[in-house]
Amino acid sequence: xxxxxSDKFRGDYKVLPADTQLLxxxxxxxxxxxxxxxxxxxxxxxxxxxxxxxxxxxxxxxxMGVRAxxxxxxxMIVLRRLGEHDKxxxxx
Numbered sequence: 001x002x003x004x005x006s007d008k009f010r011g012d013y014k015v016l017p018a019d020t021q022l023l024x025x026x027x028x029x030x031x032x033x034x035x036x037x038x039x040x041x042x043x044x045x046x047x048x049x050x051x052x053x054x055x056x057x058x059x060x061x062x063x064m065g066v067r068a069x070x071x072x073x074x075x076m077i078v079l080r081r082l083g084e085h086d087k088x089x090x091x092x
Contacts, residue, residue, distance in 0.1 A: 001035040003028065005079045009068075012082035020066060024082065027062050031070075035077065049092050057092045 005013075013021060030041040040046045045061040055071040057080065062068055069080045069092040081088050 001032065001075055001077060003032065003077045003079060009079040009082050016082070020062070024062055024068065027060065027068070028079075031060065031077065049089065052092065059089060059092065
């Protein structure tokens with residue numbers, strides 16, 4: 001499984017504080033390890049965002065207040081958005 005970061009995700013990442021960026025990097029590593037083993041790491045709290053179907057968009061926890069969204073396209077995890085919980089989930 002490979003990862004591709006959207007332009008919006010890259011922009012969202014750049015404005016985060018350095019300590020949050022480190023957490024994002026750690027959580028993305030866990031995401032990749034989980035997909036490699038065929039199961040998700042429970043601490044990521046991955047779930048489908050309701051109402052998304054084409055593509056299905058998933059959310060995962062970075063912290064209690066920060067979420068990342070992604071979709072899966074073939075063998076690729078496409079990172080879509082990153083940031084404050086409510087704001088990020090309104091436009092995943």
